[in-house]
Amino acid sequence: MKTLYLRIVVTFVLISLVSSLFALWIAGFYYQSQLKDENERKVTRIGEEIRALYGQTSGLDFDVYLKHIANMGFQIYAVNERLEGAYYGRPFKHEKLEPEQIRNVLAGGTYDGIRKERGLLLGFFENSLRNSVGLPIQVGEQSYALFIRPDLEQQIGEIRLFMAVLMGVAFMSSVALIVIFSRSIVRPVKHLTRATHQIVGGHYDVALNVSRRDEIGNLARDFTAMAQSLKQLDEMRQEFVANVSHEIQSPLTSIQGFAQTILDREATPEEAERYLTIIVKESNRLSSLSKQLLTLAALDKEAGLIRKTPFRLDEQIRQALIVTEWQWSEKRLNVEPELAEIVVSADPQLLYQVWFNLIVNAIKFSRPGGTIRIETAVEREVAVTVTDTGIGIGEEELPHIFERFYKADKSRTPARSGSGLGLAIVRRIVELHGGSVSVSSNPGEGSAFTVRLPYR
Template identity: 50%
Template sequence: MKTLYVRIILTFMLVALVSGIIAFLFSNLYYHAKLKEYNEEKIKEIANEIVYLYENSNGMDIHEFLTSVANMNFQLYLVDQNMVGQQFGDPFRQYELDESIIQSVLDGHTYHGISKFKSNLFVTGFFKDDLKNSIGVPVKVDGVNEALFVRPNVEKQFGEMRIIFSLILGLTFFISMVLIVVFATFLVRPIKRLTKATRKIASGNYEFTLDSHRSDEIGALAKDFERMAKSLKKLDEMRQEFVSNVSHEIQSPLTSIKGFTKAIRSKMVSEEEADHYLAIIEKETSRLSSLSKQLLMLSSLDKEVKAVNKSSFRLDEQIREVVLLTEWEWSKKSIKIELDLPELVIKADKQLLFQVWMNLLTNSIKFTEEDGSIYINATVDEDIIVTVRDTGIGISEEELSQIFDRFYMGDKSRNRTKSGSGLGLSVVKKIVDLHEGSISVTSEIGSGTEFSVRLPR
């Protein structure tokens, strides 16, 4: 398979070749359309001037005269009344000419051969030195008309110019080839670096440098590639951290369940202690169940296994239902819940939106201290806007841009004392996106956090 470097050079050569052919064809067409008649008129004037000079030369020998004219870079052909021709100067390439044309010139008419001469597109008529491509005029020799055919000797008149133009074209093509080889190296070099960087990323190495300071498309590609690499590195780190966190989240309740189960089976604990241990086992089981549900839901949404099944329902009633289901959690911390929910009917996936409000509310309860407050209200403009605001510990400005990233756990010291997997807000964001809505967050450390969900009506 040809490399990009070779492809660039071959493409340039093809472009140069095609451009040269097209330029030649258009130049030839321009000659036939614009310059041929002008060229013929100019040569006809020269031929008439030759005849005039001879006929006023006081009996100069015609052969001597025409030889002198031919030495001034002209091709001449003289035909007498017996159709016998004589060449002066360099010979014509072809002498084929109908006798009727020669006879017409002998009868005193002018032969316009240049305008009538036809050549194919790949041969420029200007340089075709055929007898047909000439001007024929009558000339009186010893009182008798003879036919004189005239055309300039282009090879001698413009031979040096043709060499110069050929050198210019040849050197232009050669120098262009050298320059394209050099410049192609600079064009391909950043792409090679991108290829090497891709291989490094594939092997798990995110440390590399690219020329991202260029202001062209390559520079833009390098910048985007670096951003992608940073995102992949960050995602990889978050995945590793997630595995560690989830392993801890799973191992910790399993250890508790195992220990308390052994204690109960040993019959060495009182009935009151056994009930207490069973309550702990139930709580830890709920934690494991919640974690598995979040993982399965996120995986389902990512693979689009779960379709958005829209139906009309009362949104305000759904949010109140979520508040009632979490009553034990917020009442245990003496958290005050304030609702401002007008009657709202929305067409959406009821099960998925239920998960949105459940995740947002449990998140607020989790990070709101005792005797705090949570405010839930809904408004309507072009869309339906649901706001969940709490007076909790807040989120730092650095974390706000990452809280919707899956596996993100935020402040590690905080999360050691708060259960969670870092998936709840990722699930919320994914569900809102599937409904073609948006979610935003504002927060201040120590003052609380506010989530605003905007959904199409």
């Protein structure tokens, strides 16, 4: 089946048919096990009353009598001693009966055909001579075998027709309703399919107006949210590529220009030395950028990246201060570490990158002679705060400083350089450890970055 709609309709129709057949089989089983014996006894009593009533009459023609009985809603087969039989009422569909069974009734026995007949479904409706009750009856000096069963076509024919029409209408109505409601199920799926094709084509602005509150409605809403997420990711990807291109192109242009000037021998020895210094600086900048991009790419993979082990956090922060000593000493900064002895379970290599980036960031934005304070505290979690007395960050820029390639207002610090990836790396590493990082700042007074990590 090529379409979900056709598959749903056919499935429901088959279920309806199978359910109807199963219900009919259950009804037949119930008749065979619970009603059949009672029905046989009832027909036997009627046959005995017919025989008794004929015995109480005198001079009544036996043939006429059976015709009257048949007209009251019975099928009758009367057989004499010479096995000559006659039918009264609606004929039987199957008229075969063994001679031994007839002779047994003629000899005074009975025939319990209704009890013996076992139809696949409702044997009660089987219009067969075998599905009857046989009684002996005396007509004058001659014995007859009288086989009788209710004529269901005459007694309940209208009801059977009514039930057949009712079931037919019910079935056709069910099919019609299935066709209609299947459309309501398939329609949003078709919308989802078209939306999927749009997303494959790169068009992420899809809106599914589905007001349903079932699983399909939830799927449609989740799909819309996914489309918006993909749109944001695509925009971030394009922005990332543009930023990387810009960050790489800028130093490459400087390197190319100064190198070409030196090759053309248009610079004095002093100028050539200065140009070479700039080339080395820009090369280092490219190297740092590539390392940070590789770090972010590795952090984005997440799975299996974190290798946690217990270590002294205060010792690690002191190591970062020692490594950066030449930088904060060059700016004559006062560094005030207030570090308690704390053991944490984390990835030492990754967490060292957090303290290194935050300390370098504080050094970069601090004025000469300023102060950098690093404090640790332990309650339910470990808190590390790096505070500087630098230029600060504007309130409008605070929500964006952890974004990749974001750089604060350059008008306040025109001399500073950087890729805008350091704080993005800090946040990513802290999040991978199940922690958080926040910042508070006052322009002109300084900033405070606080990292919170799970304790042990």
